[in-house]
Amino acid sequence: MEMGLIGLGKMGGGIAQRLLLAGHRVVGYDRDASSGLGDMPSGWERATSLTDLVTRLRPPRAIWIMVPAGKPVEETLDHLLPQLEKRDAVLEGGNSHFKDSQRRGTRLAGMDLSWLDVGTSGGIWGLKEGFCLMIGGEKEAYHRLEPLFKSLAPENGYLYCGPAGSGHYIKMVHNGIEYGLLQAYAEGFEFLSAAPFPVDLPAVAGVWNRGSVIRSWLLELSEKAFRENPDLSGIKGYVEDSGEGRWIVQEAVDRAIPAPVITLSLFERFRSRQENSFAAKVIAALRAQFGGHPVKGDSSGGKRK
Numbered sequence: 001m002e003m004g005l006i007g008l009g010k011m012g013g014g015i016a017q018r019l020l021l022a023g024h025r026v027v028g029y030d031r032d033a034s035s036g037l038g039d040m041p042s043g044w045e046r047a048t049s050l051t052d053l054v055t056r057l058r059p060p061r062a063i064w065i066m067v068p069a070g071k072p073v074e075e076t077l078d079h080l081l082p083q084l085e086k087r088d089a090v091l092e093g094g095n096s097h098f099k100d101s102q103r104r105g106t107r108l109a110g111m112d113l114s115w116l117d118v119g120t121s122g123g124i125w126g127l128k129e130g131f132c133l134m135i136g137g138e139k140e141a142y143h144r145l146e147p148l149f150k151s152l153a154p155e156n157g158y159l160y161c162g163p164a165g166s167g168h169y170i171k172m173v174h175n176g177i178e179y180g181l182l183q184a185y186a187e188g189f190e191f192l193s194a195a196p197f198p199v200d201l202p203a204v205a206g207v208w209n210r211g212s213v214i215r216s217w218l219l220e221l222s223e224k225a226f227r228e229n230p231d232l233s234g235i236k237g238y239v240e241d242s243g244e245g246r247w248i249v250q251e252a253v254d255r256a257i258p259a260p261v262i263t264l265s266l267f268e269r270f271r272s273r274q275e276n277s278f279a280a281k282v283i284a285a286l287r288a289q290f291g292g293h294p295v296k297g298d299s300s301g302g303k304r305k
Helices: 010-021 050-056 071-083 098-109 123-129 139-144 146-152 166-193 201-208 217-228 244-255 260-272 278-291
Strands: 002-006 025-029 044-046 062-065 089-092 114-121 132-137 158-162
Touching: 002 010, 002 050, 010 025, 010 123, 010 146, 025 050, 050 071, 062 071, 071 089, 071 098, 089 098, 098 114, 098 132, 098 166, 114 123, 114 139, 114 166, 132 139, 132 146, 132 166, 139 146, 146 158, 158 166, 166 201, 166 217, 166 244, 166 260, 201 217, 244 260
Parallel strands: 002 025, 002 062, 025 044, 062 089, 089 114, 132 158
Antiparallel strands: 114 132
16 A cells, blocks of 8 residues: 655654565655655655655545644644545544544544544654554545555554544543653652662563563663663753644543542652742741751742753
8 A cells, every 4th residue: 555644853754764675665755854864765755845745645535634633733734635536545643632622523424534643652762562543533544545554553452443533532542541651650760769779660660561460561761761871961851742642632621531640640740840830939938937957948039941
């Protein structure tokens, strides 16, 4: 089969290469002409524009958008859709909000085009291990393109989830769980780093992964990270969030679903970015007022960072 791919970054590049290694033809395009993928397997073509990409593909086309969620997806669709023909399929594999995917599915259906929102997990390891795919949208298009999904995913690693938006909804929940897992592992290893005796962190991560009820791929990566950098020197404890954590917390509020672990893990990411927390200053000041507890000096002159 053949696939058009828009966005040749870390994930998009891995998707392209995995399809090529499986014998599919890939036509790729990226606005950044300097984004290169090095030596690519046979079957690879690079388009110079969206129009060039559409022209190179045979209808009914399959075009996968792998650009950041939000405005970049909207702009890509606005330029791409007028150039497509009936039964062409557009797939979107970024971390878009599921309501945006529902809206886009309705938009494309009105143009006799097919929409698939593909929640994609696997990160930079997807090329080697395969990508986990959570797919929502038109079922006929899913079945038509299933050979591509089989090539991208490990065995039993892709799923048709339901109508437009369902793939990205399930990916949102997936990422919320990821937030909670990361926070739990982080707190556990902080206990170990503060233990009253030396603890071999990579060894602990390794033994936990052999028969323990908390074994996981994240623990495998923990072992790898600690072996490469035992005290994590040079790494600042500043943690970004990519949006899905906020969305699932908002969904929890909207649907009155208790989600304390995921919610707190999101707030801990916010806390990680505060070098000089005003809230912590307030607590210190109040403890000094009511209990006479000592207050540590602030060399920043009181400025928030």
